[in-house]
Amino acid sequence: QKEVEQDPGPLSVPEGAIVSLNCTYSNSAFQYFMWYRQYSRKGPELLMYTYSSGNKEDGRFTAQVDKSSKYISLFIRDSQPSDSATYLCAMSGGDNYGQNFVFGPGTRLSVLP
């Protein structure tokens, strides 16, 4: 079992739809959770980060963490064609905190006009 699992997609939705992207993980020591967006042939860029459990909202984006289920989610409201990208979850904590993050494989999202 991989440390971080993520459905690779591709996920296609119409413009304006609500998108739900998810990751599951196995390491209960993870405390810091991030979502990165990666456009084609570009490096990942940080979208949002959260610490421990709970929700965080930033504009059209909402990140949720459920540590009891080892499950994190990213919701995109009113999705736009410009949201079409690969979304990577990343997490850290415990022994590897301060050194590196563990990344999920990414979910490819296409928002159709």
Place this chain on the structure above:
Amino acid sequence: NAGVTQTPKFRVLKTGQSMTLLCAQDMNHEYMYWYRQDPGMGLRLIHYSVGEGTTAKGEVPDGYNVSRLKKQNFLLGLESAAPSQTSVYFCASSYPGTDLLYGYTFGSGTRLTVV
């Protein structure tokens, strides 16, 4: 402010050849990292550095060497390239400690093909 710059952007190598990938950052970050990204595998850490003159192995270090002689530069070397090293390589940098919450700054990647 350029952020993280990787050179070259593309390279084709023959099996057994060597090359060095250069990463430069102008943000005065202490930590620097080299990742490779393969389809379905996500980003996997090759080597990282927590400061000038220091390096450490990540998840997939075999076949690679690194050096951090200057704080702003992190070099990744392939001594004898193999087809299994065909990948997209990303360099990243970050501040240590709680500033890690702001995540990494990534370069735009180097696409390497080994034939």
